[in-house]
Amino acid sequence: MVTLRNIPLFTALADSKRVLVAGAGGGFDVYGALPLALALRAAGVEAFLANQSFSPLGLLPLDDWLMPDVAVVTPATGDVSEYFPERTLACWLERNGQPSTVYAFAQTGVQPLREAYTALVDALGLDAIVLVDGGTDILMRGDEDGLGTPAEDMASLAAVAGLRNVPVKLVVSIGFGIDAYHGVNHVQVLENLADLEADGAYLGAFSLPRASQEGQLYLDAVADAQRATPIRPSIVHGQIAAAMTGVCGDAHFTERTRGSKLFVNPLMAMYFAVTVEGLVGRHRYLDRLEQTVTFRQVLLVIEKFRLDVDRRIPRMFPH
Template structure:
């Protein structure tokens, strides 16, 4: 049991020495984990970064692969690719004097992803994993009114849930509200968090203040990524960064959101932390995707599950 003045997530990681911070859902998800990763680095931990990738990893040369389905991305990787969040992050890391390597997993099913995680954890002797989702659909168990885009997130959860050789595995969700566009009902997200609290799997929440070193660096990293990926900037991290800056309401930072109304607010800058095995235990369909090898199998298994499920009706905030 921790004291109120102690952050439960960092208390949980206090005895860990080599920590992997990984983006769960592809794209720029690893950026959502930067504040936590940087804080751990500043505490003197060895921190490694990885991301489930939407980049064209298949074109990387053989020397850029540490193992099957485990690419090593550096600032100089695939310079011809305009969209490569992992490389863009590696360039930002080098610019600020941090280790400039980001590992990348191609989109696969649970079995290959777990093997890649196993290889990475063995390569560096990882004793803790922080799996980060930019959004909240990683917290959905399967019977909600809408699941958002859970395929990559829950593939990552399933891959790590059985990685018992890593004693400390946690999930961090940041960007509360950004998944409303994809049909997530956030009252049900709060209901799930309450259930995880009852299960003892909720590790509390904390904000990313812009006045902190990590908050300022996160804002700089997001701005750097937006500048270097102007045609496809991250809406999720753009929203989180806007919230960290204190913006509110329908904030415009990219043409990609034209025609939709955003609701940037302070809740988007909160990091909600959870015990990963505890979160995995509440997912109603994790067993159905356990033996998948391809991401399209994950898609079809979840769709089949949803066809047989009576979902909880959506609810609105009462205040």
């Protein structure tokens, strides 16, 4: 039962025993999944971590693959690149006494990605999946003024939406405001959330507190990842971590954001949760991705859709 004392996201997962918390958009998105997995594990749930990977997974040996398009990354996995967030996180998990496997999905179209998810569901006996996006572009339905960088998120959403044997499927976004860097209008994000609330698909929002055990471990993991990946540190999680420590305004920590004006603020450290079914129900082009096999096809479908769609006129915050 949902009450003010219970967070609806975890209420929705109350009967789940084996949960996959997966980064939907690639890169460091799995770090946004980490606090949720830690909270679930503390509650006695078997929580597993996964991520859509930007790393050259094809360089891994055959023994590191569960099946085509999903690799099993552990602290013992060899370095395939200076940029390998899944292995960096696996090493951090081991040092902190946590189960240290991170499953890595290759960048593909929806059909092979769904097959990879299906294999993982069967191998792990999953009864719930939580997709986590660092930023808000997974909440875009297609008719907004700007979509951010939607391709990986939409491939993940479509793949998971089509799974028939997983009773609970949720989407969580953390890093509100960060995708302004990629052209997202966050008034439109709020409009989308309002529509999902009207549909009964919005599970509310909650902060990741600095003082919580999950918050402390997250900050440590992000700092570790920044040290391990100095050339391409995570812009998203750097800002979220800064927001958690009280930073506000145009704060930069990497040359990657030089020339842009940032607005680090406490909303960045909030999770927004919705159901997969609700998000799909409002989506404008997700069905067009269904038959994609390659990641390039996903990009082309989105590009073609955007040429014809009537875009909603963006508004500024009124206050």
